[in-house]
Amino acid sequence: MKSKWLSFYAAAFYAFLYMPISVMFFFSFNNARRNVVWRGFTFKWYGVLLRDAGLLGALLTSLKIAVLASLLASVLGLLASYALVCRPPRFGRAFYSSWLNAPLLVPEIVLGVGLLSFFVRIGVPLNFWTLACAHAMLALPYTIGSVRARLLSLKGSQLEEAAMDLGADHWEAFLKVTLPLAKPAIVSGALLAFTISFEDFVTSFFIAGVGVVTMPIKVYSMMKFGVTPEINALSCCLLALTLILLVSAQVLRKSAKA
Amino acid sequence: MPHKIKKFLAWLFSGKSEKASHILILPASFWLAFFLVVPIMLLLVLSLAQLGPYGTIIWHPTLENFRRVFTPLYVPIVARTVAYCGATAVLCLLLGYPTAYFLSFYAGEWRDTFLILLMIPFWTSALVSIYSWIIILGRDGLMNSVLVGSGALGKPLDVLNTPFSVILGLVYFYLPFMILPLYSSLEKIPKQYIEASYDLGAGAFQTFLKVTLPLSLPGVFAGFILTFVPCLGDFLTAEFLGGPRTYLIGNLIENQFLMAQDWPFGAALTAVLLCAMLIGLYYYQKLEAAELAA
Known part of the structure; x- marks a missing residue:
């Protein structure tokens, strides 16, 4: 009896959780300019997106920044997690695991205004590169988390030792055995980092400077301008992209475990 | 090589x-x-510096910026932020607890699916969900067109730009931060404890009140901190779903850095925020340590 009411509540709860997304999805096909009354099915808002040069530019900028940031975060994360798994330093072990998670703990607005004052103070112009570096910092905990878990599960396998018995030195064993085995987790972490960078608004908003318009910043300025069905269509595309990235990351992680 | x-x-x-x-x-x-x-x-x-003419900064240490945070001009904003974030955390708790309870005890084999479904809105951009709330709550939005169209209302409700819409947006965004810690502490409760309570003659309600709820309190506190603290720095929700009368500290900080160009004052506001965050984090760590020790 009780479980029935609870299941009913859970269903209502999930309906609430997905209502905004569904409404947006539904009305992205609505053939009306202003209001949310159904006026027939259309794909035209998606067409409008494709012809919007500013939007495509923002997409390209976001992709470039996300690629750079995820590469940076992956390399930094791989080195750090290798050290943390293979030989956790006795001094500073506990410190490192909370220290490397610090970007998750600081509210993003603090990071945004902090980085803004920092870059301006040291006289570095705000541009594409500063934004990518900041995104790499935001994404670091995600790449470390993903790679670390995989390396921990590899640790018991003694494959690295086997490689060394066969004449490889530590570097070769790392390069030819550990790295390929950890690859799915590295790629999975990189995809998460990519998503973090691609979707980041708050930090980017403060430090993007004048010339750099990323996708979320573009969405923000469109929203400031007013409600249009074009934003519905755009939001749906972004949502689809996020889902694809997350599902791929998850599938890779599962495949690494098998 | x-x-x-x-x-x-x-x-x-x-x-x-x-x-x-x-x-x-x-x-x-x-x-x-x-x-x-x-x-x-x-x-x-x-935050200890002074503002010079034309947005320049004078490096002469002063506590003036912090004093300003607590002047009648800004106290209402600070108080409003605390009130809205408190309301958000409480509402997240009330709405999220039954869901976490369901996930821990009744979801069965679907549990992982439900947990992933919970995280998807969290991973989507905050801008996107805020935008969909505008479509739903706006003056010629979905809610009003349904209510007026069906004759339930004579004229549309102005829901947007009220405290209600801001808190709704915050609750929606921070719900997963409440449910996950609740779920993880509910899930740890040994099922035997609950069975033992039933065997000893307690009813469902009494068991919940005397066994389940007390044992889930660490999750309640953790969830409260994890929703309340990040909520303090939110500025997007109030910017789009609220108006100047519902602005929060986050909006004030944004304004100081991007519009008013009073960086020292903005930095002082941020420092206050950071302080609140550190206090929250301290208690959160303590909770975690206590959980591990138990």
Whole structure:
């Protein structure tokens, strides 16, 4: 009896959780300019997106920044997690695991205004590169988390030792055995980092400077301008992209475990 | 590759030397120090500086900026932020507890699916969900067109730009932060405890009140901190779903840095926020430690 009411509540709860997304999805096909009354099915808002040069530019900028940031975060994360798994330093072990998670703990607005004052103070112009570096910092905990878990599960396998018995030195064993085995987790972490960078608004908003318009910043300025069905269509595309990235990351992680 | 470099790499990845481990972690540490710690330190220093003419900064230490935060002009904003975030955390708790309870005890084999479904809105951009709330709540939005169209209302309701819409947006965004810690502490409760309570004659309600709820309190506190604290720095929700009368500290900070160009005052506001965050984090760590010890 009780479980029935609870299941009913859970269903209502999930309906609430997905209502905004569904409404947006539904009305992205609505053939009306202003209001949310159904006026027939259309794909035209998606067409409008494709012809919007500013939007495509923002997409390209976001992709470039996300690629750079995820590469940076992956390399930094791989080195750090290798050290943390293979030989956790006795001094500073506990410190490192909370220290490397610090970007998750600081509210993003603090990071945004902090980085803004920092870059301006040291006289570095705000541009594409500063934004990518900041995104790499935001994404670091995600790449470390993903790679670390995989390396921990590899640790018991003694494959690295086997490689060394066969004449490889530590570097070769790392390069030819550990790295390929950890690859799915590295790629999975990189995809998460990519998503973090691609979707980041708050930090980017403060430090993007004048010339750099990323996708979320573009969405923000469109929203400031007013409600249009074009934003519905755009939001749906972004949502689809996020889902694809997350599902791929998850599938890779599962495949690494098998 | 020169022999020396190869030997160095072999040593670095040997897993035998702690020094090598420190070196491998160094790039990541450097990155965090440079892009996270130094900027925050700079903000703290900046909060003690003074504003000169034309947005320049005079490096003469003063507590004036902090005094200003607590003047009648800004106290209402601080109080409003605390009130809205408190309301958000409480509502998240009330709405999220039954869901967490369902996930822990009744979801069965669908549990993982439900947990993933819970996280998807969290991973989507906050802008996107805020935008969909505008479509739903706006004056000629979905809610009003349904209510007026069906004759339930004579004229449309102005829901947008009220405290209600801001808190709704915040609750929606921070719900997963409440449910996940609740779920993880509910899930840890041994089922035998609950059975024992029934065997001893307690009803469902009494069992919940005397057994389940007390045992889930660490999750309740953790969830409260994890929703309340990040909520304090939110500015997007109030910017789009609210108006000037519902602005929060986050909006004030944004305004000081991007419009008013009073960076020292903005930095002081941020420092206050950071303080609240550190206090929250301290209690959260304590909770975690107590959980591990138990």
